[in-house]
Amino acid sequence: xxxIVSRLIQAAIATFGVITIVFFVMHVSGDPTLLLVPxxxxxxxxxxxxxxxxxxxxxxxxxxxxxxxxxRLDLGQSLVQRLPxxxxxxxxxxxxxxxxxxxxxxxxxxxxPVGIAMAVWRGGVVERGxxxxxxxxxxxxxxxxxxxxxxFFGVTLRWLPTSGADSxxxxxxxxxxxxxxxxxxxxxxxxxxxxxxxxxxxxxxxRARGLSMGATVARHVLRNAAIPVITVTALEIGNLLxxxxxxxxxxxxxxxxxxxxxxxxxxxxxxxxxxxxxVSVTYIGLNLLAxxxxxxxxxxxxxxx
Amino acid sequence: xxxxxxxxxxxxxxxxxMAAAAFTAPWISPHDPLRQSLLLRLKPPGSVDPRQxxxxxxxxxxxxxxxxxxxxxxxxxxxxxxxxxxxxxxxxVSLGLVAGxxxxxxxxxxxxxxxxxxxxxAILLAVLTVAxxxxxxxxxxxxxxxxxxxxxxRVAYASTLQVxxxxxxxxxxMAGAGAARILLRHVxxxxxxxxxxxxxxxFGLMILFEAGLSFLGLGIQPxxxxxxxxxxxxxxxVERAWWLTVFPGIGLFTLVLCINLLGDAxxxxxxxxxxxx
Numbered sequence: 001x002x003x004i005v006s007r008l009i010q011a012a013i014a015t016f017g018v019i020t021i022v023f024f025v026m027h028v029s030g031d032p033t034l035l036l037v038p039x040x041x042x043x044x045x046x047x048x049x050x051x052x053x054x055x056x057x058x059x060x061x062x063x064x065x066x067x068x069x070x071x072r073l074d075l076g077q078s079l080v081q082r083l084p085x086x087x088x089x090x091x092x093x094x095x096x097x098x099x100x101x102x103x104x105x106x107x108x109x110x111x112x113p114v115g116i117a118m119a120v121w122r123g124g125v126v127e128r129g130x131x132x133x134x135x136x137x138x139x140x141x142x143x144x145x146x147x148x149x150x151x152f153f154g155v156t157l158r159w160l161p162t163s164g165a166d167s168x169x170x171x172x173x174x175x176x177x178x179x180x181x182x183x184x185x186x187x188x189x190x191x192x193x194x195x196x197x198x199x200x201x202x203x204x205x206x207r208a209r210g211l212s213m214g215a216t217v218a219r220h221v222l223r224n225a226a227i228p229v230i231t232v233t234a235l236e237i238g239n240l241l242x243x244x245x246x247x248x249x250x251x252x253x254x255x256x257x258x259x260x261x262x263x264x265x266x267x268x269x270x271x272x273x274x275x276x277x278x279v280s281v282t283y284i285g286l287n288l289l290a291x292x293x294x295x296x297x298x299x300x301x302x303x304x305x
Numbered sequence: 306x307x308x309x310x311x312x313x314x315x316x317x318x319x320x321x322x323m324a325a326a327a328f329t330a331p332w333i334s335p336h337d338p339l340r341q342s343l344l345l346r347l348k349p350p351g352s353v354d355p356r357q358x359x360x361x362x363x364x365x366x367x368x369x370x371x372x373x374x375x376x377x378x379x380x381x382x383x384x385x386x387x388x389x390x391x392x393x394x395x396x397x398v399s400l401g402l403v404a405g406x407x408x409x410x411x412x413x414x415x416x417x418x419x420x421x422x423x424x425x426x427a428i429l430l431a432v433l434t435v436a437x438x439x440x441x442x443x444x445x446x447x448x449x450x451x452x453x454x455x456x457x458x459r460v461a462y463a464s465t466l467q468v469x470x471x472x473x474x475x476x477x478x479m480a481g482a483g484a485a486r487i488l489l490r491h492v493x494x495x496x497x498x499x500x501x502x503x504x505x506x507x508f509g510l511m512i513l514f515e516a517g518l519s520f521l522g523l524g525i526q527p528x529x530x531x532x533x534x535x536x537x538x539x540x541x542x543v544e545r546a547w548w549l550t551v552f553p554g555i556g557l558f559t560l561v562l563c564i565n566l567l568g569d570a571x572x573x574x575x576x577x578x579x580x581x582x
Contacts, residue, residue: 010420017421022433029437139562141513143520143533144554147540151551155544162543242426246517250540260429261521264436276433280425287424 003295011288018280022273023066031055035269036079049079075277080268089256089274095165096255099248100240102175107182107236112229114183115190119198120217130187137184142243146177146250163252170251178247182236189232193225200224227298234290238283313570320563323556327379335361336370338377338530343368347546363548366538374530375553381531382560385445385524386511392450394457394504401461402488406469416462419455427452428517435523445524449514456503464496498575505571509564516557532557 026032033050041049050056054065069076075085114134118127153173154162161170197203198221206216241256248257256275263271309317326333336357345354345368352360362371400419404412434448468474469492477487518524519533527534532553539549 013417014421014424017418018425021421021425021430025430025434025437028434029439035437135562135565139509139558139565141516141554141557141561143517143536143540144550144557147536147543147550148554150540150543151547155547238426242429245428245432246520249521260432264432264523269437272433272436276425276429279429283426284424 004292007288007291011284014284015281018284019067019070019277020063022277022280023063026269026273027059027062032269035267037267038080039267070277075274076270078268078271080263080266081271085270085274088259088271089278092254092256092259093278095253096241096244096248096257098165098171099174099178099244099253099255100237102171103179103182103240103243104233104237106175106179107186108233110179111183111186112190115187116194116217116222118187118191119194120213122195134184134187137180137187140180142177142181142247143250145180146173146247149173149177150250165253170253174247174251174253177250178240178243181243182240185232185236186229189229190225193228194221197221197225227294230297231290231294234286234293238279238286241279241282309574310570313567313574316563316567316570319559320567323379323560323563324383326376327383330373330376330380334370334373334376335359336373338369338373339528341367341369347542349546350548350552362552363546365535365549366542366546371535371548371552374535375532375556378525378530378532378535378553379556379560381442381525381529382512382515382557385442385449385515386508388446389449389453389511389515390504390508392446393452393454393507394500396451397454397457398461398493398500400454401458402465402492404458405462405465406484406488406492408466412462415458419458419462422452422455425452428514431514431518432521432523435518440518440523440526442525445515445518449511453507453511453514456507457500460499460503461496464499465492468492468495502568502572502575505564505568509561509568512557512561512564 026035029035031050033046033053033055036053037046037049054062057065073086075089077083078085078088081088114130118130118134121127150162150173153160160173161167162173164170194217202220203216206220207213211219244253244255245257245260247253248255249261252258256278260272260275263269263275342357342364345352345357345360345364347366348354348360348364348368350361350363350371352363354360360370360372362375365371365374400415404415430452431448434452435444438444438448465488474487474491477491482490515524515531516533516536519531520537522534522537524533525531535553536550539546539553542549
């Protein structure tokens, strides 16, 4: 119980910290009004807007007003699109969630079997071969793997559409590009976790009873090895949302990452700020969830901490 | 110190070769990386022009030599990564040393700040900040340096706590050494190993961040070449000019792969128990 409360407080502090950092980043250029006006505004319009948005008040007052707005979940009004920022964000979010789900599926479906195989066939050719795949996934920049996929499957073979979000087929390449890094993380975590479990007595006991290696792993080891992997899953979802900025730009995928980049070009900074806040707070929430799930699944942790 | 394995020496050799090529780019480059020529747009690798010579890796959408741009872009990559790692190393280690030495409230505040920074995805914070202050070489280094310090702080904090409890530290305290002297002369050398492992993996990440931000148009500004911006142009011409994305990508991938492998090797060297993990 104490553990849960202290984690909740920690998450609240982090959320508050994120909001504060984003507020100061928006003010670091001096006058945030200039970040919000549409291009070609006159000096008079800018002054009007500065007053209207309250940027002529003292900084501490602005900060408190900002906190109050966010508390009411008010992300402001886009001055470029003349719509509430939350509405704009909400209309693009489903695409990013779809992409993140696709990438997560790729990462789990490849990463976990690869990790298990690396642990079970430790020290052999299989492990070396798979280790190379994992390492490559770790070092591949998503924009490069994305473009290579486009070159191969889109341009040369003409199997898949090279951009947009028109059909389920459009989801395949962005998911592969975005999922590669998470795949490597899952494979590494699963490998370590399964290796740890394979050394335990219950594995020897099961094998001594005549259970095959495959059955031992499937029935006993995986259940115990799953705990750290579940934690990593929550963290990886956060990373996938952040990685979407680049992948969505490569594939012209209309999610919040592309929205952020388009908003920078349109000088619509309230929207950019909203994307950063949204992803960061989601990240903190997932972190918290992972931690609490970890405690719920593994009773041993409750005693510690 | 144990002898370095052959594979590590090989990695170091590749990295040094790439660094040497990057820093001597202006002298070894076959062409001027900024020289445009509209008649030579999007020429495939190996094209020959009677007046300008061979374009070994082809030309880009403005008729500039790709090899020259990749070499020059490598220089930008190395420079940004080295300088931003230096900034984040100094900031992160200083905060970690202070937190580990003073403990109490100062440590609580610093470590909460670390948690907060680690919960904002670095690429997003960098995108927002660069967009606000305007993209340039300097803002790239400052933004990357000031967003990527928390991992050093974590390591420095934990190691300082450990080292500070050692008898030799107490001895030098009793001998009258001040906090700054103890931290710099006695604590820092003892925690340098784990910090170097973090710095190596951060170096690889910085290379990727620079390329990623430049790909998004928020890094090195044109016409100066960067691997990210070359590939961004390559995305546009993906149907006609595969070489624009393939070659800089090979450079980026090789560099990051070598750095990651070197980081793993360093960690194993420092902590043999982690070998093979």
